[in-house]
Amino acid sequence: MSRNNWHLYEVFIRSKNGLAHKHAGSVHAQDAETAILSARDLYTRRGEASSLWIIKSSDIIASDPGEAGELYDPSDDKIYRHSTFYTVPDGVKNM
C-alpha cells in the first residue's frame, strides 16, 4: 500500500454550542473529506461533539520551543498585569 498520500491532520472538537473548539488529537487521512470522517470515527464515539474542525498539521505555525525563554519568561515577573495585584478602594461600589 502506498504511504505517500497519508497526511497528518489535527482535530478540534466543540462539545456544545457556544463553547470553543478544543484540540482533541490527530488523525491520518488522504484529504479533507477522509480527515473529517476519520476524526468523526475516532473522536466522537461517545457523544463528545457537536462540531469538528480539521487542519493539516503542516499548516500550523508554531513557536520555536528553543525560543521559549525569550518569548515567555519576561512575563513571569510582571505581577501588576494580573488584576489581583490591585486592591479595590473601599468607596467603589460597582466593579
Next chain:
Amino acid sequence: MPALEKYIGAKHTRNPHTIYMLRLADNALILGQRLSEMCGHGPEMELDMAMTNMSLDLIGQAKLLFEHILTLEDLAPNADVLALTRPLERYSNCLLVAQPNVDFAHIMLRQFLFSSMQKRQYEALLNSNDSTLAAIAEKSLKEIAYHIRFAKGWVLRLGDGTKESRDRMADALSCLWRFTGEMFTCDARVADAVEAGTSSDFTKTYSDWKLEVKTILSEAGGLTPHENTRMIMGGHFGQHDDNLGHILSDMQFMQLSYPGLEW
C-alpha cells in the same frame, strides 16, 4: 440447559410482520458480524475504527429489531437466543452480506451496495403500521446515511485511483454485482409484509437504485456492471452458500457452548 433445547427455544413464526423483521435483523446482524472480523486488521487505524463503528451500528440495529420481535411474539427467551442459535437454513439474510472480506475494495463495495439498498428499505418502514418499527428505521437511517457516505467515498477513490486500486474495485464489482438482484426482488415475504402494513414496497425503486449506483460506478474510473449478470438468490429463504456457515460457526459457538450465556 442443553444446546438442543435452545434450538427448539427459537420457535418458528408464520406471522408475515415478524418474518419480514427477521429478514431485516439478519441482514444487519450478519453484515455486522462480517465487518467485526476486520477489527484489528484494517489497513490503517482510522479505517479499522471506521469499519468497527459500522459493525457496531449494524449489530445495534439487529439488536433493536430482535428485541422488538420478542415483545410481539414469544419466539425465544431472549434476543441472544433468537439471534445466535438458529440453524443455518433459518437465517433469512440476503447472500450479499455474507460475502467474504477479500480486500478493502470488496468490503467498501459490499457496504455501498448494501447500505444504498438498506436506505430505501428502511425509508419504506417510516409509515409502517408498527410505530416502534418506524422509530427503529428512523434512528437507523442516520447511521445508514453515514455508511453510504463513507463507502461511496472509497468506491470513488479506489475506482478512480491507481491501476491496482481500480483493478481491485473492478474485481469486487464482478464478484458482488450478482448478489444485488436478490435484495430488490419482490418475493412472497415482501408482498405479505406490504399487505400486512409492515412496509411499503421498496422493491419498486430497483431501477432508481440501479441508476444511482451505476452513476457512482461510472464516476469511479468508468466501472460498469456486466449487463447480463445472472442474479443469484436464495438467502432470503435460507438457501445460503458456505460463507454463512463459516460466519455462524464463529458467531454461534459461544451461545451454543454455554447456552443462556449473558454478557
